[in-house]
Amino acid sequence: MNWKNVLLLISVDIKAGRLIRGQRLRRYRESRVFQYLLYGGACLLGVLIGLAAGLFYSGVPDPNVKTLFYEGCRYLFLSFPTLILIFNLVFTMMSQIQRMGVKSSIQPPYWLPITWEEHTLASTLANLIGIPLAFLILSSSAIAIVSIYLEQVPLAALTVFALLASAFLASTTTEIFRVLQVRLVGAVYKSTGKAAVWVRFLGTMLFLVVFYVVWFAFTSGTGSIALIEAVAGAQQVVWFVPYVWLRMVLAAFVSGLPAQTVIFSLASLLFILILFYVAVRLNARFGLYELPAITVSRRVYAPKIGFLGRLGFSSLEAAVIRKDLKAFTRRRELMYVFVMPLVFILMPLMQYLGIYGRPVPLEDSRFLFALMLLIPGAMMAVMMGLMIIGEEGESVWHFFSSPVTARSLVKCKYALIIIFSCVATLICGVIGILIARPSLDIAVALFIESVLLIFALGAVSLGAGITGADFTEIPRPKMVRPLTAFVYMLLCLVLALAILSPLVPYAITMMNLSVLVSLPRIDLYVAVSISVVIALVITFVFYKIALKNAEEFLMKAEI
């Protein structure tokens, strides 16, 4: 193993971050201070947390509280390796999912004299650069400092070592998952033939939805506490699973069992080595695997005007809409827009069914219905609007070199946002009606409000998506500048509240909520009518802004 090669490969991966951060300087000078600020900050925060906890421990006069705190810390030390493992697994997998669309140009150059061991080790360690490493530093420094006050330095040292091993274990597992996923996908493409496009779409959606539902369930409020309790409680039971052996090392050490400590330490080390060996072998076998071609159609080519043409779209506009429809169902990085609405359907549905604990009472399900109807479509409109120009990436030259006018560009992109978002709202609405069984009045009013939000926020975000478009594709498509996205998301939130504001008095009356000021009683349809006027004004103004932005965008074309 040439360690210099490993370090060089990791540094290449770190430097890919320059592109993510949008650095476009010709003569690039990296600020080392800025580069290590995240880790320095994490270390400082960890030290402060450790100091605060330590000072609290030494300052507590009550011996019972002291003992409770002491035991609590030891309990947490024991759970930390598994928690770090889960955190890193989720984080590195998320990063891999984002990188699925990454161009091959940042892959290590296979033609250079680099061994698979070096490549795999570099890739595994590089996965941990950034937030996982910062979190690791934060936890380790906090543990180290607090252990001085608890007089548990040997346990803390062992815990920190276990944390590092856990992070590496998680990253190696992700590396194996990444290689297997590529090979598996290839096999699926081959076996499914023409249906491969849809298999890929549905497979990706299923994976992302399950992943996010689990993630949100665990990270939302009581979910995270439940996770810690589950981790701590279940580990003794599943001691035979190698992933909890690092925790078993600490448990044996705390219980004063030196033989078990050594056995589990050696077993953990062996498991990590085996896992790493598997990752190396898989990389060697499938690392250069090229996905087979997806044949979409073998039909005889017979162009026709089509549905969009009959709706009044010109051939140019219809062509762009059709192209984007295919983009959103064939490009993994764009499939994200479907995931959030789906999660918004599934989360309340699972709460309603009591999967996360106590089932939701019926009166609350009305509120869930309102959320299910209003949020997914609007959210989809905002997300699509922000990314729909930037998703063109470097292929944007097609718009600059072909006779596409600003009017056509805005019309077809806006139409696609409306179509997708309205379909999402319709699906959410139907599921919501089946769950909450709202009155006809409320269902109709909420459907209207949802469509109003889609039209208004779609126009707002499209205008922002044009001015804030970012066509960077390597190492991952950026689509929109983060600051633009953030500012316009806030604006969309404010405008959405403005559109929904006429319904607030009605909602308060209906849900028997007590408020400090007395609000006027308002008929539902009057409230909806006022809302329609507000939404139409917003839509009109921001559509005009989007048109102006598109004119400037096409005029200032520079590629």
Place this chain on the structure above:
Amino acid sequence: MISSNGSALKLRGVSKRYEDIVAVDNIDLNVEHGEILGLLGPNGSGKTTTLKIVLGLVKPDSGSVNVLGIEATNDPIAVKKQVGYVPESPRLYEFLTGLEYLDFIGDIYGVALSEKQTRIKEYLEALELEGREGDMISSYSEGMKQKIALISAFLHKPKLLLLDEPLSGLDPRSARIVKDLLQKLTSQGVTTIMSTHILEIAQAMCDRIAIMYEGRLLALGNMEELRQKARLPGSDLEDIFLKLTGTDDIREVVEALLK
């Protein structure tokens, strides 16, 4: 409005600067209808930027661009309708199949349905892409992508072709087809401006050759005029090019590398 006589392209005092680099330096150029003009020059000499300026993909800092009788800045859409463009390394929509991509391009330029169907079929057959047209472009080789890019430039029967390294990555048969096709289109009045590094192709295909260096137009003319300018009678384009661009120190460079 497109004028039927006069030059197909007129550049007057066109300049473009990127920070401290002058990409194009005060270029004057006239290209006649039905002419094939070759743009030659070392890497970074401004060939690609010049082509992009003609199409409006890059705005010049100064000067005027008249394409087919239209001031490019006044009516860019009218210009784009008449131009077929192949970029240096075309980024196509890789999630589309070859057929879907060409159908998309045909619709963008408003080619009639039956015409589009016939032309796409003919081009796919001629460039031996039949059988792969239903596959996603992401699975195509670079040469196949180049063929798709070329077809998309020809599909709407443009009056001006801007081709940046058009034969790059093509197999000999396809390269020959494209060369013959360009000659035929020239006889029909189509103007072609192509940048290339393959000097033999430029010498064989182009009516006139423009040699660019550091953003400037060093020489412009047919082979005889270039020989006179370089004072190299009877020599081929390679010698002329190396002499005019001041890069004829090849022997010394090679010897230094071999040390």
